[in-house]
Amino acid sequence: MATVKNEAGRRTRAPSALPRLLAASMRGVRRVRRPATPTAPAFDLAYVRTGPRSSLPIVVIPGGPGLGSVLPYRRFRRRAAALGLDVIMMEHRGVGLSRAELDGHSLPLSAMRMVDVIDDLAAVLDAEGVRRAYISGSSYGSYVAAGFGARHPERVAGMLLDSALQSVADRDAERAMIRELFVDGDARIAASVRELLDDGSDPRILLGVLRAAYELGGEGLLEPLLRQRVRGARRAGDSGRRPGRGSSGRGSVWSALEAYVDKGESEAHVPGFYEFDLVGAIAFRELGFGPDPDGSVLDPSLTYASIADRFPRFAGEPFDLTAAAADFDWPTVLLTGSRDLRTPAAVAQRVAEAAPDTVLVEIENGHSALESHPLALLHALQRLSRGEQRRLPAESAMMSALPRRGFVAGLPRLLATGTRWEAALRS
Known part of the structure; x- marks a missing residue:
């Protein structure tokens, strides 16, 4: 693969045509133009929306950072649609369909900033005419989700933090x-x-x-x-x-x-x-x-x-999410795995103690249910979207026993x- 030099002089891969070829036949893939800023050139941000339309869709943010959204989670979105869930997934800037600036070169490292990622998500909701949404983030995506809540609280109907990553101190x-x-x-x-x-x-x-x-x-x-x-x-x-x-x-x-x-x-x-x-x-x-x-x-x-x-x-961190959680006035589900060694349950417990309206659910699992146990995550999202999240702790054993269908299931x-x-x- 060809490479170019970024602003620091390091070699950077040029964007690949493969994601666009693979996504060409997919329904629901859209783009929104992100304007140039002092640290980033203009580029087209890709996202996908699937399932029956609703006034309160569910935004699902994968981990990494570095995981794509459009290509890796096609089966996840099909399952979500079968459950009647309206799902939006944004392709993170610098990844896949959102990797290139308008002249075709890869975005520079200076364009990679958390606040801009969060504002990208707000731009996607604007493009879809969505005023408020449920925000679900897994691992790194949980930091993006909570940061979105801190920066755009008026747009959050509810939140699910899967394998919560909330601070460098974690x-x-x-x-x-x-x-x-x-x-x-x-x-x-x-x-x-x-x-x-x-x-x-x-x-x-x-x-x-x-x-x-x-x-x-x-x-x-x-x-x-x-x-x-x-x-x-x-x-x-x-x-x-x-x-x-x-x-x-x-x-x-x-x-x-x-x-x-x-x-x-x-x-x-x-x-x-x-x-x-x-x-x-x-x-x-x-x-x-x-x-x-x-x-x-x-x-x-x-x-x-x-x-x-x-x-x-x-x-330095862009947010103090522990302090911000005290102002999260929406229902929040904290989903944690009993064997998670990257974002231990103690982190979710700290968020549960800080945010006023939380439900903590531990399932038998490792890290990030989105990859390792997506049916459990979908069940939790379904409950949250129906206002039934208080039932989840009593259902943890059932959720753990659901068939494993994630990337690492077998x-x-x-x-x-x-x-x-x-x-x-x-x-």
């Missing part, structure tokens, strides 16, 4: 939960983690594998996977090979997870589906994705350390089966 809750589980928790898991670290495992990659396996399948997936990895590392050590990366101590399941977490977020570029290379500027400049490590084991601050030099340094079973096969073959 990193402390993330660290605490990770270390409680993998360092101070189950003795077998903690012992395996210590042994792998002592054997030279990269702490960043190890944490990524631990987090992915736990969020996907809990201790039932993680413990046997760790046990097998440790045995393989011991065999590699006994044979004189260094039991680090590339050794025969890795099974294919571990290797698959390791490759996934070591992809480098800005290098994992699938046009129209996931594009981090531009919007990463928001992540680092305004959301603190590159904080300094605290010096202790398994620090999530290391997750993005390898790409931090490609983006602006942290300059991975836990696949990984668990692969782990059992590898253990059997090596025994």
Whole structure:
């Protein structure tokens, strides 16, 4: 793919024609012209609206940042329409159908700012003649959703925050939960983690594998996977090979997870589906994705350390969402996963304590129900749109048991089966 230089002189991918080709036959895709500002050129912002029209549609904001909206969530919108939900999804500036300025070049990093993303969303509602809407955001999208509430409160009919990300300070809750589980928790898991670290495992990659396996399948997936990895590392050590990366101590399941977490977020570029290379500027400049490590084991601050030099340094958050939540006078649903290690339940609990009209619902899940358990999210949105959100806490078990239809729905079973096969073959 061709590249161009952005305003900082770094190489930036040119927009791909693929998203437009794939979206050409899709119904409901529209565009609204965003004017030039001191930090951004004019460009056309894409969005899609599906389902029966209503006076109070539901705006769904994916996470990332970097996830597209138009292409990845076609099935989600079809399911929503079947439930009678009027859904609007905006293609985030710098991603997919909203990546290019009018001359065809990629938008500059200077155009990537949270306030402008929020105002993009207001422009979409204006284009659709929508005065108020339900706003639903997942992970990073929850920050956009809450920021929209802080900046445009008169336009919010209700809100759903799925895997709420609300402050740079949430990193402390993330660290605490990770270390409680993998360092101070189950003795077998903690012992395996210590042994792998002592054997030279990269702490960043190890944490990524631990987090992915736990969020996907809990201790039932993680413990046997760790046990097998440790045995393989011991065999590699006994044979004189260094039991680090590339050794025969890795099974294919571990290797698959390791490759996934070591992809480098800005290098994992699938046009129209996931594009981090531009919007990463928001992540680092305004959301603190590159904080300094605290010096202790398994620090999530290391997750993005390898790409931090490609983006602006942290300059401060655009909102104090904890303070803003006290003025959220609309019904708010906080949906959290029991195995979410990126936005732990403690974050949602803090929002529930700050906002006056909230319902906290914990389901058996990992991170971001939009990707991992969309039927549960749709059920919650349906309740919220009907004014029935108070029924949700009593329905958490039912929501957890709904069929899994998300992007990663089949991975836990696949990984668990692969782990059992590898253990059997090596025994």
